[in-house]
Amino acid sequence: MLNEYKRVVVSSGNLTTGDWAVWSNGLWFQDFPKKQALKTTEKKDTSGFDFNKDFKQTLEHYVQAIMPSKADYKSLLKYDLNDYEYENIDVVLIPSLPGRFRDQEMNKIGLGKINNVLKQFPCQDPNKANKKIVTYQTSSIGQIDEKYLSEFQASVIPAFKSLKEVGAERAKLKKGRSKDEKQTKLLSKPEKADDDTFSVLDHFKLIYPTKSYVFDSYDGVEAAGCLFLKKDYYESGKVSHQILHQFEGSSNYAYNQGVIPHIKVFVVTDDNNEINDDTVIYFGSHNMSPAAWGRYEKDFSQISVMNSELGILIPPMKGNNKII
Amino acid sequence: MNVEKTDRFISLIGSAARKKYLIENLPFRVPPRKYGTSDIPFMAETLQ
Numbered sequence: 204m205l206n207e208y209k210r211v212v213v214s215s216g217n218l219t220t221g222d223w224a225v226w227s228n229g230l231w232f233q234d235f236p237k238k239q240a241l242k243t244t245e246k247k248d249t250s251g252f253d254f255n256k257d258f259k260q261t262l263e264h265y266v267q268a269i270m271p272s273k274a275d276y277k278s279l280l281k282y283d284l285n286d287y288e289y290e291n292i293d294v295v296l297i298p299s300l301p302g303r304f305r306d307q308e309m310n311k312i313g314l315g316k317i318n319n320v321l322k323q324f325p326c327q328d329p330n331k332a333n334k335k336i337v338t339y340q341t342s343s344i345g346q347i348d349e350k351y352l353s354e355f356q357a358s359v360i361p362a363f364k365s366l367k368e369v370g371a372e373r374a375k376l377k378k379g380r381s382k383d384e385k386q387t388k389l390l391s392k393p394e395k396a397d398d399d400t401f402s403v404l405d406h407f408k409l410i411y412p413t414k415s416y417v418f419d420s421y422d423g424v425e426a427a428g429c430l431f432l433k434k435d436y437y438e439s440g441k442v443s444h445q446i447l448h449q450f451e452g453s454s455n456y457a458y459n460q461g462v463i464p465h466i467k468v469f470v471v472t473d474d475n476n477e478i479n480d481d482t483v484i485y486f487g488s489h490n491m492s493p494a495a496w497g498r499y500e501k502d503f504s505q506i507s508v509m510n511s512e513l514g515i516l517i518p519p520m521k522g523n524n525k526i527i
Numbered sequence: 528m529n530v531e532k533t534d535r536f537i538s539l540i541g542s543a544a545r546k547k548y549l550i551e552n553l554p555f556r557v558p559p560r561k562y563g564t565s566d567i568p569f570m571a572e573t574l575q
Contacts (some may be wrong), residue, residue, distance in 0.1 A: 227554050340555055344568075410559045417569040427569060434570045447568060459554040470550055476558045478547045487564035517546060 208234045209287045211262065213296075213515050215466045215488050225426050226342075226465035231294070231486055231515050235287040252295075252323045252518075259289040261296040261311070268300050269511055293520070294321050297487060299495055299512035305505045313489070313497035315506045316517060318358035318366065324518040326481045329362035331473050333400040339469040340410040340450065343431035345492020348441040353403045354499055360406070360471055360485060361519050366503040401474075404443050409491060412450040412464065421461045429465045431490075467491075467514075480521055487514015 212232040216222035270276045272412040277283050282515045299313040310319035326332065337359060347355075350373075357369045364372075412420075417427045437444075452460030467490055471483035494509035550557055562568075 227564075229554075337557075338557060338559065340553075408553060408559055412569050413562065413566045414569045414573065415566070419574075425572060428575060430569050430571070432568050432570050434572045437568060437570060444562070447562045447566075449562060449566065450537065451556040451560065453554055453556055455551065455554075456554065462554070464555060466554060468553060478550055482546045482550075484546055484549060517549075 206237070208236045209282070209284070210234045212238045212514055213487055215486070220428065221429060222465060225422050225463065226323050227459065227462045229466045229468070229486055233292065235289055237340065238288050252320070254295065255289045256293040258292045258294075258296055258328040259284070261298055262264050262289075264311070265296070265298045265300070265513060270296075294515040294517055297489070297514045297516050299489065299497060299508050299510055301509055301511060303500070303505055303507045304433055304497075305501075309504070309506045312501070312506060313495070313508050313512070314355065314358040315376060315497060317485075320516065320520060321359070321361045321483070324361060324520065326362040326519050327479070327521060328481060331481070332360060334474045335360045335362040335363065335406065335471050336408060336474050336476075337406055337469055337471050338408045338410065338448075340464065341467055341491040342411075342429050342465045343492060344409065344411060344436075344442075345490065345494050346436065346441070347491060347493065349403050349443070351493060351498070352407055352442070354445075355496065356403065356406050359469070359483065361487070364501065370503055404445050407446045408448045409446045410448045410450050416450060417463065419461065420463050422463060427463055429463065481519040482517075483519060484517040485514055489514050 206372075210232055211234075212230055214228060214230050216226070216228035220466040222228055241255065251308045266276050268286065269280055270381075295316075297313070297316050297513060298311070304312045304315065309315035327468075335358060353369055354366065357364050357366050412430060415432065417424055420426070450464055452458070452462065467487060469483075469491075473481075489512045495512050497506040499505070500507055
């Protein structure tokens, strides 16, 4: 049977005992048949974005990139991804790889890829972009600050401000304020919102377990090695504590309460939490950190990434509310 | 055959309010509640 198809699995878990026996993780998977075994299927392409082609190209590039230096994945893994048919895909693979990526290469990696992909999926209601909320469940919190959050939001909120606009706002701020004022802003005060728009902090809800949740968890504090937030960083005030939200098990499944989470998901919704065609979902291995997602450099023409990560993105798509 | 099962699975969740289904089935509460005034996050140093 395994010779007839290839199963691609994207996981938030690593190959450690804790990931499969203690912590909560998530999987996305899809099977792809061998080319000669393929039945005729109808192509699905509603947006103009070629899901199938992008998936196949990204997968092959990623698999090759994580191989040992100079090793060809086909020789090492004993299969060729070109032997399989990539059809019926409606998610976008989001890879991160260590390195610096410029211009078009930036559009294939981490935040750069999400930013590029979302431009190709028009929102049904673009007027609501200023009041979108990013709700992000993470198991590690990296060196994020308001500057990074604004770049993150510009990349993952569809029809929101562009990176160019973020750069222009920053230049304007730099010009209009003294050095001391800028220091104060970056270290503590949230950006003041206009009446009809949200501040950077208003747009973002970061879900991360409280200390008491971990102490009360099934496996206790000794099993919390997958959670990472440095005390120095938390106390530095570089990111406002206002964005922190509690990890609590879903009421749909009582057994989730008390489990230490290793899953990483973000969801972009309207501020009323309605889930509609414009909702964006990310699932995968990226924690909320510049190391995982990348940090823009050189006036947003380059991105610098530290980690290898992989996730899937479900972009805005017309007709998602329809039940068939 | 597994390929057929996979196709059926995709049709079901791909068009049937898939995002709602996925979000409602996440293992954590969405929308989340803010930290209370006495809440602090779990920090790495606690393990040392």
